[in-house]
Amino acid sequence: MKVVALISGGKDSCYNMMHCVANGHQIVALANLKPQSKFIKDELDSFLYQTVGHGAIEYIAESMNLPLYRREIMGNSLVQSADYQQTLGDETEDLYKLLKQVKKEHSDIQAVSVGAILSNYQRVRVENVCDRLGLTSLAYLWRRNQKELLKEMINAGINAILIKVAAIGLKTTHLGKSIAQLYPYLCDLNEKYDVHICGEGGEYETFTLDCPLFVKRLSVQEVETVIHSDDAFATVAYLRLKRLIVEEKQASEIVSNPVIVIPSWKKDIEDFTILDKQSKLDNNRTNYVMVSIKIDNLSEEFLSEENLHLFSSYSNPPYYNVSGTTAYDNSQEVQQFESIEEETYACMLNLQEKLHELGLSWSDVVNMNVFIKDMDEFGKMNAIYKKFFNINPPTRACVGSNLPSPTNIQIDLMAIKPISNEESSNPRETMHVQSISYWAPANIGPYSQATIIKCHAFIAGQIGLIPSSLEFPLPQTLEMQTFLSLRNLENVTSVLKLNVKKRTALSICFVDDESSFPFVQNAWKVFCGQSDENSKKFTEPVLYLSVPSLPRRGKVEWQVLIHRDDDGIKNPLVEPKIWQDTSDTIEPMVTKTTAWFMNPILCSVITIQVNNENITLLNLLDGMIYGLDKLFNKFFTFSQIKSSKFWNNIGSIRIFYSKKINTDQSKFEKAIKLKIKKFFSEMKAAITFIPVLAIMDDS
Structure with a gap:
């Protein structure tokens, strides 16, 4: 199927795209929802969307040589229950309008890539929108073991850095570090404090600088650390990516068919x-x-x-x-x-x-x-x-x-x-x-x-x-x-x-x-x-x-x-x-x-x-x-x-x-x-x- 990928810039959305390709699908467009331009702050109080790092999303589209469709988030989290039905003014309707626009431009699109791992809230709303538009939701990371999953991402060549921290044990010094560097530490935090290794509890957010699907890589040149909440137990802070550059890859570095681990259903057969x-x-x-x-x-x-x-x-x-x-x-x-x-x-x-x-x-x-x-x-x-x-x-x-x-x-x-x-x-x-x-x-x-x-x-x-x-x-x-x-x-x-x-x-x-x-x-x-x-x-x-x-x-x-x-x-x-x-x-x-x-x-x-x-x-x-x-x-x-x-x-x-x-x-x-x-x-x-x-x- 031809697929539009919902991207936040993070590791999950990029790795799910890799699984879409591994399962025979073709990514033909990217889609992202961003804060309204009148807002100065980088992060919105959204239940559905990651907005930290939104200013650098265009670089990912450039790295993949794919069209990017964006829309401002006009709604709020009006319906916060587990289920969702069409509700005027809810932020989910912004996703509907965005994907409807993409489908209008690409009439052959049949599916949507979404990096949901554990969030029923996110999955239910994406499925609601897909159902209304006649699309299929592809969520290959859903309910995966987080320790195994993060290790797979690293081994598959996902180079993502932390751009937000919001959990006990995570500090401003961890901002800008890669998931490969922090993997042992995140596993340790999981053992001590039950921190979600993939950040599914909002413990941290990432931005992807390189991925086997990228034909170019990104390099961070200048950042600013913003303290959102200086809590004694869990500081909430994020990076503002002020300047990035796009670097060309050598022909030998570009992988047409990335090798990733596809979970086997044959175990114990x-x-x-x-x-x-x-x-x-x-x-x-x-x-x-x-x-x-x-x-x-x-x-x-x-x-x-x-x-x-x-x-x-x-x-x-x-x-x-x-x-x-x-x-x-x-x-x-x-x-x-x-x-x-x-x-x-x-x-x-x-x-x-x-x-x-x-x-x-x-x-x-x-x-x-x-x-x-x-x-x-x-x-x-x-x-x-x-x-x-x-x-x-x-x-x-x-x-x-x-x-x-x-x-x-x-x-x-x-x-x-x-x-x-x-x-x-x-x-x-x-x-x-x-x-x-x-x-x-x-x-x-x-x-x-x-x-x-x-x-x-x-x-x-x-x-x-x-x-x-x-x-x-x-x-x-x-x-x-x-x-x-x-x-x-x-x-x-x-x-x-x-x-x-x-x-x-x-x-x-x-x-x-x-x-x-x-x-x-x-x-x-x-x-x-x-x-x-x-x-x-x-x-x-x-x-x-x-x-x-x-x-x-x-x-x-x-x-x-x-x-x-x-x-x-x-x-x-x-x-x-x-x-x-x-x-x-x-x-x-x-x-x-x-x-x-x-x-x-x-x-x-x-x-x-x-x-x-x-x-x-x-x-x-x-x-x-x-x-x-x-x-x-x-x-x-x-x-x-x-x-x-x-x-x-x-x-x-x-x-x-x-x-x-x-x-x-x-x-x-x-x-x-x-x-x-x-x-x-x-x-x-x-x-x-x-x-x-x-x-x-x-x-």
């Missing part, structure tokens, strides 16, 4: 190579073929159309669920939709109506599960889906499913709307990174990577894309995609300080082929440190599902719900309660119940395996009731909770069933809903039915 060999040995035990279920001996009561409308939504403030919804939910007769766009729009309107009936809006939704019949329609579906959301959409998992005709899309969701007096103490947190980086994949759809509220941390479905290219590694193997998808999952959760290995309440793994089950099962155990047989009893509920297709035609996708460890922060001895039963044979079936509880989250996986061809739907219904009843009995021994209260607090039941059972979903759904209503009268859960190709639990 050896563990998965070993897993692959073991999984092939385990594959012999795999047999997921199910038989046809006979629907006979059912009274008319079980097959009543009214049963379909049971358990369509759940309301128990602050928790809400809406069951699997389609475009046909509110139709008295089957409609005909001309396209997936029309059907998606109708489906979303039906969901919206259900939300309104519950007193909710889209902003209250925290997670959505989208099932689509034809994954080739993914892009068209997304185009309609995203119109219903503003900033920070809910997390999402999207997989293929052989939905019963005429349905092409089905969506279920969860919403959490804190009671008014809880809102300040339970703010919603969202991670919605849209920049290309080495960290984790940017969103390929209108969803957030994570949503956290009231101890619930919903993580969007993770597939095995290489973050810096948003492509699958070649050749496309299950091994590589499993490794990458779990790496991406860990990178997302670790930034949010979520303990995916010890606080995962539920994990669902989708694969495109049931023969993948043994490998992904072993991979998850190694990932969570559960490969030792002695640790098996601590396994949380895990469900492995084979589906017709995954986004980008991937091979594996992980979706997890994690308990945000508020209780553990207060009391680190708090541990989740986990029940994992051995299989129980109830002819002609085998049932197994696994559950995980840590207030306020209870998750359970109940599996039913059919053993012979004489199974009827009544047998299956009995197996489901047995599993649910066993779940309550296990919970009761721990909590002594009353039956009515227990069932009243179950918000969602999702029933995945193999298409191999070869039964009519409508009759299947009606019968199950009525059976649950009869046996558990206090149950109010939203019940969703999802056809899949094959199912395996964590046996």
